[in-house]
Amino acid sequence: MNDETRKELKAWLEFYQELGIEGPYLRKPGNVGTHAVVEAAQTAPVAAVAPSKPIQPPAPKWAPTRPVAPPAVAKPAPPPAAAAIRPLAPAFNLFEAPPAPRSGPETLEQIRQDLGDCRRCKLAPTRKTIVFGVGDPHAALVFVGEGPGADEDEQGLPFVGRAGKLLNRIMQSVGLKREEVYICNVVKCRPPGNRTPEKDEIDSCSPFLYRQIESINPRLVCCLGAPAARTLLGIKEGITKVRGQFFNFGAAKALATVHPAYVLRNPREEKILREDFEKIRDFLSGA
Numbered sequence: 001m002n003d004e005t006r007k008e009l010k011a012w013l014e015f016y017q018e019l020g021i022e023g024p025y026l027r028k029p030g031n032v033g034t035h036a037v038v039e040a041a042q043t044a045p046v047a048a049v050a051p052s053k054p055i056q057p058p059a060p061k062w063a064p065t066r067p068v069a070p071p072a073v074a075k076p077a078p079p080p081a082a083a084a085i086r087p088l089a090p091a092f093n094l095f096e097a098p099p100a101p102r103s104g105p106e107t108l109e110q111i112r113q114d115l116g117d118c119r120r121c122k123l124a125p126t127r128k129t130i131v132f133g134v135g136d137p138h139a140a141l142v143f144v145g146e147g148p149g150a151d152e153d154e155q156g157l158p159f160v161g162r163a164g165k166l167l168n169r170i171m172q173s174v175g176l177k178r179e180e181v182y183i184c185n186v187v188k189c190r191p192p193g194n195r196t197p198e199k200d201e202i203d204s205c206s207p208f209l210y211r212q213i214e215s216i217n218p219r220l221v222c223c224l225g226a227p228a229a230r231t232l233l234g235i236k237e238g239i240t241k242v243r244g245q246f247f248n249f250g251a252a253k254a255l256a257t258v259h260p261a262y263v264l265r266n267p268r269e270e271k272i273l274r275e276d277f278e279k280i281r282d283f284l285s286g287a
């Protein structure tokens with residue numbers, strides 16, 4: 001250590017002592033500290049401890065610390081602009097299909113449209129017209145006959161022939177109006193020669209009948225004749241045995257009676273039809 005270095009170290013030592021720092025130490029070789037530097041400044045040869053860098057005086061303890069900024073107080077968020085307030089979108093689950101829009105019961109028009117120019121059974125080639133049904137689409141009473149006859153096939157309307165006229169007369173006799181009821185048949189196409197509809201024909205056509213009844217949602221379904229009673233009520237007995245009785249039919253009731261065409265062939269049986277129609281009237285009037 002030369003004289004100049006020694007002086008410099010001495011000045012540093014005095015400087016530390018003025019600051020109140022006593023006994024600076026220097027780490028041992030490999031662990032050199034300030035104390036060893038001071039000791040070496042007094043005893044060791046200068047070349048052994050020559051600092052590689054100029055030593056800067058440490059900042060005095062009393063040096064004012066940098067003022068710490070007070071913690072920032074979070075400002076309340078400004079209220080969102082009115083335009084930014086939007087209702088939350090409904091939760092959407094990617095794994096669920098969106099609910100289908102609600103639709104009410106199908107209408108008679110929709111059922112008729114679905115039936116189209118029907119060729120679902122072997123009655124199609126011989127018919128002239130599909131006889132879908134007629135009347136109040138919200139009727140409390142639905143009459144279901146067997147199938148169209150010649151007049152019905154011609155006009156496209158049910159019960160417009162002689163049997164229909166009798167039906168109108170019996171209805172009038174008990175205070176029922178044709179325009180207030182709905183009239184249709186088990187099959188919508190005329191069976192050749194007015195024969196009884198066959199099972200495969202009924203199986204093909206009756207789904208449309210069920211849909212019609214469901215659409216109308218009547219209080220009472222009146223089966224006119226055995227084919228209607230068999231189709232709708234599953235009755236295997238003869239119609240004269242079950243006529244005049246009420247059956248459960250879903251939320252509605254059903255009653256079977258003889259077909260007006262039967263009364264035309266057996267005029268003395270008209271009283272049967274009249275009797276059953278009186279029951280229908282009483283049922284609808286709540287008596």
Ligand code: SF4
Nearest residue numbers: 118121124188189205
């Ligand atoms: S009777 Fe019914 S199922 Fe058969 S062709 Fe006529 S509408 Fe179609």
